Amino acid sequence: MSVHAHPTTPQFSANAHRAMGDGNLQEALARLRVGFSTRRAAAIADLPEFDALRDAARDIKIHTLAHLDLYIEAYEQRVKESGGHVHFARTAEEARRIVLDICAAHGAKTVAKGKSMISEEIALNDALIAAGVRPIETDLGEYIIQLRGEMPSHIIGPAVHLTKDQVEADFRRAHTHLPHDRDLTEPSAMLAEARAVLREKFIAADVGITGANFLIAETGTSVIVTNEGNGDLSQTLPKAHIVLASLEKITPTLEDAAQILRVLARSATGQEMSVYTTFATGPRRAGDPDGPQEYHVVLLDNGRSAMLGTEFEDMLRCIRCGACMNHCPVYHAVGGHAYGWVYPGPMGAVLTPSLIGVEKGGQLPNASTFCGKCEDVCPMRIPLPKMMRHWREREFERHMTARPQRAGLGVWAFFAKRPALYRLGTALAMRALAFTGRTTGRISKLPLAGGWTATRDFPAPQGRTFQSQWRDRTKAKAR
Amino acid sequence: MVETGRKIRVGLFATCLVDLFRPTVGFAAVKLLEDAGCVVEVPAQTCCGQPAFNSGDTNAARAIALQAIETFAPYDYVVAPSGSCAGMMAKHYPELFEHDPELRARAIAFSAKAFELVSFLVDVLGVTRVAARFPHSVAYHDSCSGLREMSVQAQPRALLETVEGLELRELSEADTCCGFGGAFAVKFGEISTAIVDRKTQDVAATGAPVLLAGDLGCLMNIAGRLKRQGSSVAVRHVAEVLAGMTEAPPIAEAPAGPKKG
């Protein structure tokens, strides 16, 4: 899909406009908005020490990022000792190359894939198809969007933008070998159908590709959490298992991962734990009942190491739980595709400019009311609004701020720095505005504020400013 | 209700929006503070600098912040009838001077005396009731910055409970953003409208004829949308009701218009 290579992020407003007119999407979003937040709230109410766990989880990540080089080295060492391989990829291009080479070495015709955001980030499927390898998404949500030729709209629920009816229609269109009159009204029937279809394909896959939630430095283990168990099959059945993960997934110990897991599922889906937590260490050993012959880890940088030591370092604590978007009023209004690239919502608004450049991603950190709900729910206590503001600073410094906004701000700041002029100017302006709105108390059309008055009235000022009235009152008292 | 001896001197930070659009809120704030035993002054002032700060113009924000720090130096406290402006002063001023230890120290000292009005009344002055009457049902919206930066949530409800005749009807999502967000409301007007529509639906669902909140930005946004939708809900700043100063027409309503609350 071309959106990988050509993000539509610069057209965020147009994307959002379209999204707000999409009835199916709005129906799906209404469900998501209530569902995720209710479940998270219930899970947290059951765990009084949740905030203390968040602090502990955050501290683990802070420590790890401060010593990332050491932990990466240790991790690589352990993977080697267990018979696996670690490949470092500086860019998306390098990562794709490494994966394609491994596939070629195994003469792979098909690969079974577990859910991986890194695969999306590097546009792996396009590259596989171009190389004649068929990628089969085994995660239900990923499978659905693959059928539709879409991007994920959410980092933990790739297909949350769809209604059940849409998915049913997709299944009927794609699974033509099944009886026409089968009953797909229950979601469980659709799940069973997808499983049956997918399982045949698993068996045929030569290579399995998964993401990772954690890479454990102490043991060289990759850990994935899922609710479907498809990840297990993707990594144990084929001849080679490739783990795709970015640098910041490195976690010192299994104990640390266990700590972070306690906040992850609760923040994401409101579960205490995801249904499957799967550990993989190296290839199959003599005596193992199953497992791949080869075990590869592709460790992707793609701009992350450049975030270390900057005001964006905190973003590398993100564990991709999705809570920030699940609670974001902007995401609720426009959904994930409007963000135009792989990562939506508040975490995307911070991360996307880092990864594709602020020239392309610059609208996202501006498209926030700074309501602060994302930071409030983030299990890793990432100061998302603060980092969006840092992007706005960079844009302002580089004169990328939209011209009318910059001009308006300039005039306003000029007066704000000069109290006497401010009092005079505002007193006159408010008199004029009050006059305009004198009969109704509101103004239905304002130049330069069409974004407001297209849909909202603008309340008229009461008349004289508070400061001028106050001065009169003080004078009167003094008399 | 405050320590005996010298009276507490409060510098009222009216906020741009109250200064320009709704002086009634400023006078209501003064009344509430004076009733609680404070000496209130309003030094010549402009803005807290938040629009510049949130637009990435850090230099302008710093200059404006320093001016405010200077202006309010003589007072024991700086109090604003807005969680958003108070949050800017109390939480973000120190961030502005991260690279200048001396100014940072001043900003931190200043931030420690900056408060949002209603939480200041309750938490600092120990006010437990107000002498006001408002015989209406009201819904109350928690403005984001007040809620998340200044922990304003229980205090306004506690004082509203003591207003004679008033019945509080909770919104189902009182703590969800109204979609204002300063420049966001103009720049991303369509998204902002989609967000405020949830709020106006929520308000309508309570059946309350009055909506209150503690921040004029949110109130102008919600009132602007309600009026465009033809709603008769009256929108006011919470301080007006707590001070018993509800003679002025509600926000975005005609000076001589039909009386509501």
Ligand code: SF4
């Ligand atoms: S930024 Fe925080 S809330 Fe959002 S996905 Fe990452 S960890 Fe979760």
